[in-house]
Amino acid sequence: EAQVTQNPRYLITVTGKKLTVTCSQNMNHEYMSWYRQDPGLGLRQIYYSMNVEVTDKGDVPEGYKVSRKEKRNFPLILESPSPNQTSLYFCASSWTSGGAGDTQYFGPGTRLTVL
């Protein structure tokens, strides 16, 4: 089954404690992306990756890091989480970034709370 998986699904942590949210897709997609969703602000892109070893900032990259060492995985790293990073996070993947009309497939989401 084609899918994007994220782990963990729920996480409560404290300020400053490094964490990683994993994302994996089994569709051999080249494009992967991380979004955060906050009430009233919609879906905002954090980072994206056009292919292996190619990553770039989205609209709200501050406080986040990513890596794309292999095609299927695109982890999101919070080196020193702060309460303003409390949010619902989504990973997504597609063949291309969207210009060709590719469907983006979303993971189930990770609800992060930073105390």
Add this chain to the structure above:
Amino acid sequence: SQQGEEDPQALSIQEGENATMNCSYKTSINNLQWYRQNSGRGLVHLILIRSNEREKHSGRLRVTLDTSKKSSSLLITASRAADTASYFCAPSPTGANSKLTFGKGITLSVRP
């Protein structure tokens, strides 16, 4: 990056009624997609319309695109309680490596 602006922000209708949701955008696009999100879950693709298309149907969904007005609408006919969700439009601007971007969404509530 360009994102679509959905209107209204929230919509409440009775089961069986039609729901019309609108999206406006600012620049030329290759295509526009609509997605649906059930509460707290990942977005799911509903339908895509290309810039050279004016209307498209999929089951109870009808999407229109007016590139001269830079707007699109999503119509859900004979709505059901299970249609309760948030709906997002995602225009894809023209240009190399253009990215799909998402707006704030429309919250649709269908009352049984």
